[in-house]
Amino acid sequence: MQSQKSLTSEKILWNTFRQGDRKAFALIYEQYIQALLNYGHKITQDESLIEDSIQDLFYELWNSKSNLSETDSIKFYLFKALRNKIYRNKEKNTFDVIDENQDLPDWLNEVSTEYNIILQEKEASQLNYLKKAIQKLPKRQQEAINLRFFHDFSNEEVAQLMGVNYQSACKFIYTGLRFLKEHIIYPILIILISNQLKIF
Template sequence: MHTNQKITKSIVEDTQLWTDLKAGDEKAFSMLFERHYEQLVRYGNSFSNDSDKIQDCVQDVFADIWLYKNNLGETTNVKAYLLSSVRKRISRLQERDRIFNKITSTDVVNFLFDFSIEHQLINDEVTADKVYQLNKLINLLPSRQKEALYLRYNQGLSVEQIAELMDVNYQSANNLLHRAVLNLRKDWNVSLALLLALSPAIL
């Protein structure tokens, strides 16, 4: 891909691609697929260790989007829409194939995603050690608190979008995030300012 094409791809907003996709633009569809596929698979893998099933699930979501493009509505956040679609697809897959140990709801499926440290963002050894300890504590949080943190800081979703995606009300989503931060502060004696400063490097 030429440099100019890379630049064009980087500046095209998801919302514009969504609009073009709805109008039947195959290139827009392909760009959305390439932009979001890996992170959607990664999110799906947080609910199952059957990677092949999850990849099929994500591909089915995109296939349905293209198939029913004429019936798609407007969306203010394409990423949130895709994450929600994958989560719902997993739930249906779970009910059909019983691949999640016969659990009947994704609400009680463990969120398995491991937050990891991006070492290139951390130059100071002391800070790196603090981030490493914080990272360990995040991965010990209850699965729904960890998922809420992942959606908020890794995927950049709003509390409203998290609530819709996790099928809870706004207050419940806010409570999940609040309890997660309280648990981290309780187990890791650090100021909230430092916690929030370090979060982008982890999340």
């Protein structure tokens, strides 16, 4: 969960953008563009659909900035908006979206420069082991685990982002974790989840 200081900083940045500050808008874009691209690949394999949807999202954000509501989490707001926009654009343009039986794109292989600098060799090996185990999960469980532990959303936020009720989101997370505990070395899972490593 976010700290009070982090929440305050996000509110200030978001409200500054809503008042028409271009630097704040640019900072939001720079801060979240990679996470949005990676999240888009969890929804569809169509690069053009992802890029067009993100472009539409930021275009509409700027043009409707004065009418936007406040938010405690810019990331949550953007993720939810992007998910909705991808599905709307998909319906409009008849793009193909990943179905439940398709392999999920290798979204967990995208790592930030910060991750490469901080992560030690042993942890990198453990993370790779964990990624392979996660990719064996059903698509919905992968998404729930990713949102909950790699993007630090609460169970309630995971449910909202995935468009399911709270109980379903908890079940996806619990079932996914149970599988991981049975198929990987348990301490690896505990270390990685407790560290809240983020993959962007």
